[in-house]
Amino acid sequence: MTTEDWLLRALREVEDAVEFAQSELAAAKEVLATTRADRSDGVPLVNLAADLAQRGGATRRSVAAAILEYERAVASLRAQVVRVLIDEEGITLAALARQMNVSRQAVTRIYRASDGA
Numbered sequence: 001m002t003t004e005d006w007l008l009r010a011l012r013e014v015e016d017a018v019e020f021a022q023s024e025l026a027a028a029k030e031v032l033a034t035t036r037a038d039r040s041d042g043v044p045l046v047n048l049a050a051d052l053a054q055r056g057g058a059t060r061r062s063v064a065a066a067i068l069e070y071e072r073a074v075a076s077l078r079a080q081v082v083r084v085l086i087d088e089e090g091i092t093l094a095a096l097a098r099q100m101n102v103s104r105q106a107v108t109r110i111y112r113a114s115d116g117a
Contacts, residue, residue, distance in 0.1 A: 006084075010077040017070040024066040028059045079114035086111060 035048055035056075085091045093111070097104045 006080060010073075010080055014070070014073040014077055017066070017073040021063070021066040021070050024059070024063045028056075028063050031055050031059050075113065079110050082107060082110045083114035 031052070035052060038048055038051070082096065085096060086093065091099075093104045093107050097107045100107065
């Protein structure tokens, strides 16, 4: 039995989150397209607003959740990469901070976050 490479697994999680976000954003775009068409057809604003409140609110929340999942997946990937670079590759916090263009404190926070990854 072979174990899956941690980096490939983390990349797949980010890719899955991207696909989910794209799907949710496509649904949001469809809500907007429908509203635009209805407006062009002369549907009264009060009806458009009611429809947006019903369909748009749920869609907005779905998009927000998808983006949060993407951010979580990216943060997890980043933390795992930082941990491996420091623990297994021997890169110093200072060198990694320079490479990432962040402070050593930021790298330390990312490194510590990998404990829960």
